[in-house]
Amino acid sequence: MRRSASSGPPPTLAELQRTLMRALYAPQSARTEQAIVRAANWAPRDALALYRRMGALRFEREVAREFPRVRALLGPDEFAALARAFVASRRSRSFTLDGYAEGLPRFIARTRGRGSAHALASFELALRRAERADVKPATPRPGALAHAPGARVLGGPFGSDPKGPVVVVFQRAGRAAWLDVAAAEAPMLRSLLRGARVDRAVARAQLTPARIRGAFERWVAAGLLIAPPSRG
Amino acid sequence: MNRFGLPDFGLGLGLRAQHARELLAHRPPLGFLELLTENHLRQPRRAREQTEALASAYPVVLHGVSMNLGSIDPLDRQYLREVRELASRLGARWISDHLCWTGTGGWNSHELLPLPYTDEALHHVAHRARQAQDALGQRIALENPSTYLAFPHSQMPEAEFLAQLCELADCALLLDVNNVYVNAMNRGGDPSAYLAALPRDRVVQIHLAGHSRRGGWWIDTHAAPVAPDVWRLYEEALARFGLVSTLLEWDAAIPSLAALRGELAKAEPIRARAEAAANAA
Numbered sequence: 001m002r003r004s005a006s007s008g009p010p011p012t013l014a015e016l017q018r019t020l021m022r023a024l025y026a027p028q029s030a031r032t033e034q035a036i037v038r039a040a041n042w043a044p045r046d047a048l049a050l051y052r053r054m055g056a057l058r059f060e061r062e063v064a065r066e067f068p069r070v071r072a073l074l075g076p077d078e079f080a081a082l083a084r085a086f087v088a089s090r091r092s093r094s095f096t097l098d099g100y101a102e103g104l105p106r107f108i109a110r111t112r113g114r115g116s117a118h119a120l121a122s123f124e125l126a127l128r129r130a131e132r133a134d135v136k137p138a139t140p141r142p143g144a145l146a147h148a149p150g151a152r153v154l155g156g157p158f159g160s161d162p163k164g165p166v167v168v169v170f171q172r173a174g175r176a177a178w179l180d181v182a183a184a185e186a187p188m189l190r191s192l193l194r195g196a197r198v199d200r201a202v203a204r205a206q207l208t209p210a211r212i213r214g215a216f217e218r219w220v221a222a223g224l225l226i227a228p229p230s231r232g
Numbered sequence: 233m234n235r236f237g238l239p240d241f242g243l244g245l246g247l248r249a250q251h252a253r254e255l256l257a258h259r260p261p262l263g264f265l266e267l268l269t270e271n272h273l274r275q276p277r278r279a280r281e282q283t284e285a286l287a288s289a290y291p292v293v294l295h296g297v298s299m300n301l302g303s304i305d306p307l308d309r310q311y312l313r314e315v316r317e318l319a320s321r322l323g324a325r326w327i328s329d330h331l332c333w334t335g336t337g338g339w340n341s342h343e344l345l346p347l348p349y350t351d352e353a354l355h356h357v358a359h360r361a362r363q364a365q366d367a368l369g370q371r372i373a374l375e376n377p378s379t380y381l382a383f384p385h386s387q388m389p390e391a392e393f394l395a396q397l398c399e400l401a402d403c404a405l406l407l408d409v410n411n412v413y414v415n416a417m418n419r420g421g422d423p424s425a426y427l428a429a430l431p432r433d434r435v436v437q438i439h440l441a442g443h444s445r446r447g448g449w450w451i452d453t454h455a456a457p458v459a460p461d462v463w464r465l466y467e468e469a470l471a472r473f474g475l476v477s478t479l480l481e482w483d484a485a486i487p488s489l490a491a492l493r494g495e496l497a498k499a500e501p502i503r504a505r506a507e508a509a510a511n512a513a
Contacts, residue, residue, distance in 0.1 A: 025339075
């Protein structure tokens, strides 16, 4: 049995949807919400607030899922505030949430500076990309960093202190991996990742031959390089 | 039996990433798996191979949240192309989405937003459901959503809207029993009357899930065991629609696979009673 429509001209579907979208994303502008919304036991304002909060929570959970290490670094409360601010600044145009949170490192850099949270967020983003990427091994220039078969550097080096330790993210045989690099060895790896010839990167490193050899051996063991140089 | 000849796969679970390896390693008996469409559209190679292995081990159905059938925006043809390719690659037995809209102006709220139940909305959604079915090359099933507001200019109850929509679009129904219950608690209405208003032969799948009480609301959280009242409503649904593929949804604070199967097993005696009653009739 049909119910009688309420008095007054009803909004068209298009008017209703545009009004509701405004009410959800810019609540201060939704002056007509009470005319179109009825919730049996609550004020329309409360029903819209529920949708608003459920929607924000969905995005905030996605941010937390993509950046668990940043959450661990900041703690749940500070991370929740960061995620809320990020979600408030970024709406989705995609039919999937994949990639929604990729702007978090840039957002952190803009709002909080390039400290440890930014470095860690950049690292986690690179790690996610390495997990998802269908990549082919890079072909190094002659004399430059020789990647292991299937290995490709996809991010980094990450580190908030230009003179401190760094992390490099790479893909190895289709899986994401990362490598911690000591502060003293970081300049050598930075040079290599920028494409410097191995002999020049080594010369700039100002490390003992044993230290250089040890670093290359660890990078080989991690699967980033195919072999250490024959000479320190 | 539904009019489309789609089989009753028994009891199934929604695939969640943390259970995928265990499912592949041990192949526990499950009637079917439901895959969240959007999670599988653009997977990296390794995950794609895992999904395909699961699809070869279990019957799979696709359940989406972004078809946006109720929206005034144009249908997303790229999305439909990708869903069709995914369904074909996995051999999905059917594709479902929701009676809702998720955004306008190109924005996606990723929320299942409610429609007014008006003639305008009915014909709008029916037209787009037919277009979507043409693009997908198969009939879709539409789910009754959980909604937390309504519109004063609605002209008919939701169940009547769905029944008419099925006729106009010649589509199937995915009946979410928990949503029927949650909506009745939040907005009033008789859940039994709701079931009675739906066409008997268009329900091809049933969803079961848990809800939570928050500040006077019943929220469809998918984060709790199925409530006793919802189990009773499920029994009513089987009495009306016959044995229908039944899926347990659990999306937050996800328990172990064994615990989920334990919750799902509560449906077995209900299905047995429904089968016995049908045989006796």
